[in-house]
Amino acid sequence: MRIVASKKGDGTIEKELFSPESLKQNGVALTNGRTIIAIAGGMTSGILGLTGLKGGLCYFMYMLLFTAALALKLGWKYQPYFASWNQVCVDGIFASVTTYILFWTLAYNSVHVF
Amino acid sequence: MGRLPSQRALAATLDRCENAGHGGHAPIDEVKELLRLCRDGKVRLPEQIARHGLRLIKSKEAKRKLNDSELWLINEQVCYALLDTGEIDEATMIVKALSKRFPKSSRVLVLQGALCECCGDYDKAEEVYKKILEENEAHQGAWKRLCCVAKGRGDEEKAVKTLKEYLDVFCTDAEAWEELASLYLSLSMQKQASFCYEECVLIQPQNPSYHLKYADSLYSLSTPSTLHLARQAVGYYSVVLDLTNGSSVHAKYGLLCCLDAIRSQGRGSSSRLTEDEQKLAAKCARELEADYQEKCPALLAHLRATGILPSGT
Amino acid sequence: MLMLDPNVRNWVMIPITFAMLLIGVLRHLVAKLMRGSATAKIKSIQAKQLIQRSQYLRAHSGFLSRAAFNQRKEFFCDKEKGAFCQKVDPSLNPQQQMMSDPSMLSDMLTKNLTMVVPQIVTGAWVNFFFSGFVVAKVPFPLTQKFKLMLQRGVDLSSLDVTYISSLSWYFLNLFGMQGLLQLILGEKTFDDTQVMQQQMSMGAGGLDAPNAFKAEKDQLEMMQHNFRVAKFVELAAK
Incomplete structure (x- = not known):
């Protein structure tokens, strides 16, 4: 439980109570969202028959789409749900790569190779 | 997604709950939000929480609208509020329900001990807490309540001794240091209180209330x-x-x-x-x-x- | 492009994935049942908190008068009575703990077993039943160096590297399942990849008390105290 006091321009004190449980919950929701996009994106890439570099680049495109949709839902402000823009955009992008690759391979093989 | 609570939000929600209009009851969602804000911000509003929360728990819609974990969290919160306001019967009812749902939980045991304290039965409360500590010697809640039992009995020196034992292990608990300082002040041991406030300042230097208390104690200690x-x-x-x-x-x-x-x-x-x-x-x-x-x-x-x-x- | 038998897909590729998913879920549930209550030892908590307190002291010493700072420095670093100079209970060292306490040893062993054995057993099962043929094609290009690793059991030197054997499909599943399992099971599941990394560095998890104490003590002794509070008076007067 942290009390963060920040001074605003007009001399008033703005004290925010940070709730670490809420922050953690939001972080978990974010990670879950990225995982789901990785799975869906992987299956899409596989079904479409993307290979090599194209598939890799598509992964980043899916992540970008997700981040854009998230930013839209947040109303382009990271407060009061997350601690910083970094966490929203950058954090966890590489965590779901292996999941993406798995489902990409799975879908690709199911549809194209066999 | 959860929100970061602020004092303004809490005040606004409290306002809306209190002024529900025409003797009607505050809507369930507002009460839920109020209770959640109090939990997250560790704010103590015993009267309001007891009143609104008890009505929430007893209502039939509560079973539908609250998911399992939130329901029991609210039960615990309302129980502590009832102990604060002294409504022992209602509190006992909630404790019974909690014990039935979580039979082996040390958290519920602490609540039982607090209920004994509220009834004035300090011996029984001490027994409960010592039992918790036997199973888990690092249970912070039980340690702190043991100190409260001593304080409740009026035995401030025993309270100081218990708290010191606790702080020997958990030496980064700023609230505990603050409590020890206030105990020392009530025993007129200014110098020791000053030491405790120094610890508080070290742990949370961004909190102005600790600096204030330390400065006050320094001023009281100063002589010509x-x-x-x-x-x-x-x-x-x-x-x-x-x-x-x-x-x-x-x-x-x-x-x-x-x-x-x-x-x-x-x-x-x-x-x-x-x-x-x-x-x-x-x-x-x-x-x-x-x-x-x-x-x-x-x-x-x-x-x-x-x-x-x-x-x- | 090779044409592979659809039966391979139906009876090998998908069953392996399915089996690993189920085993992952089963393992998690079993671990949860066996976990019991974790009661922390007071001595190790005390050690951790002392270190934390010393860190606070070093970080925020500017808010303390010189006398107060020296008093605490002596508390930690005094040769005879200092908190960091006490003979640290050897049981705090996690390796020592394992040697001395047989019940703890068996506890750790069973925990490790439930995690590692399913992996080994599944790997052996996959290797035994599904070896000698190509199972899938990875959609991305790889260098020839991976050929040996990915095509264990298939001895065709002219075969494209992207065609993998069943064991490599197993490993691909192993790494990729973490995300899916986390989604399904809803909490931090046991991360296989982390176990492999952890086995490289021993002593992870437990606090290495003697060394940590010594490090903090050295840092405290070297520290210069700077009373910053006086500057605030100047600041406030402006």
Whole structure:
């Protein structure tokens, strides 16, 4: 439980109570969202028959789409749900790569190779 | 997604719950939000929580609208509020329900102990807490409540001893250090209290209330022959002014008292205020007077009569 | 492009994935049942908190008078009575703990077993039943160096590297399942990849008390105290 006091321009004190449980919950929701996009994106890439570099680049495109949709839902402000823009955009992008690759391979093989 | 609570949100929600209009009951969602804000912000509003929360738990819609974990969290929260307001029967009912749902939980045991404390049965409460500690010697809640039992019995020295044992292990618990300091103050052990406040300042230097309390204790400890303590207190009051952006009235009073003490009780060179200190005294006096003029001009005369304002303002 | 038998897909590729998913879920549930209550030892908590307190002292010493700082420095670093100079209970060292306490050893062993054995057993099962043929094609290009690793059991030197054997499909599943398992099971599941990394560095998890104490003590002794509170007076007077 942290009390963060920040001074605003007009001399008033703005004290925010940070709730670490809420922050953690939001972080978990974010990670879950990225995982789901990785799975869906992987299956899409596989079904479409993307290979090599194209598939890799598509992964980043899916992540970008997700981040854009998230930013839209947040109303382009990271407060009061997350601690910083970094966490929203950058954090966890590489965590779901292996999941993406798995489902990409799975879908690709199911549809194209066999 | 959860939100970061703020004091304004809490005040607004509380307002909406209290003024539900025409003797009607506050809507379930508002009460839920109020309880959640109090939990996250660790705010204690026993009367309101007890009233709204109890109605929420007893209503039939609660079973539908609250998911399992939230329902029991609210039960626990409302139970503590009921213990605060002294409604023992209702509290006992909730404790029974919690024990049935979570038969082996040490958290529920702590609640049972607190219920015994509320009824005045300190022996039974102590028994409960010691049992928890037998199974888990690192249960912080049980340790702290043991100290409360001693305090409730009026045995402040035993409370100090228990708290010291606790702090021997958990030495970064700022709240515990603060509690120990207040215990020492009630036993008139100023020096030890000062030490405890130092620990609080070390752990959370961004919290102005710890600096305030430390400065107060330094000022109380200072005597005409140890005015350097008053000078240190001046420093800490200035820290508070910085942390609160110049709005702490307590700090301004403290500053004026210390500087006045140095000026009037000091001997020789130690009684001379530096230029900064003089400027500070003048500034605080000015701001205090302006504040009183604005908010309660009736007391302005009392302020002037205290004699701590530097002459010439 | 090779044409592979659809039966391979139906009876090898998908069953392996399915089996690993189920085993992952089963393992998690079993671990949860066996976990019991974790009661922390007071001595190790005390050690951790002392270190934390010393860190606070070093970080925020500017808010303390010189006398107060020296008093605490002595509390920690005094040769005879200092908290950091006490003979640290050897049981705090996690390796020592394992040697001395047989019940703890068996506890750790069973925990490790439930995690590692399913992996080994599944790997052996996959290797035994599904070796000697190509199972899938990875959609991305790889260098020839991976050929040996990915095509264990298939001895065709002219075969494209992107065609993998069943064991490599197993490993691909192993790494990729973490995300899916986390989604399904809803909490931090046991991360296989982390176990492999942890086995490289021993002593992870437990606090290495003697060394940590010594490090903190050295840092405290070297520290210069700077009373910053005086500057605040100047700041406030402006």
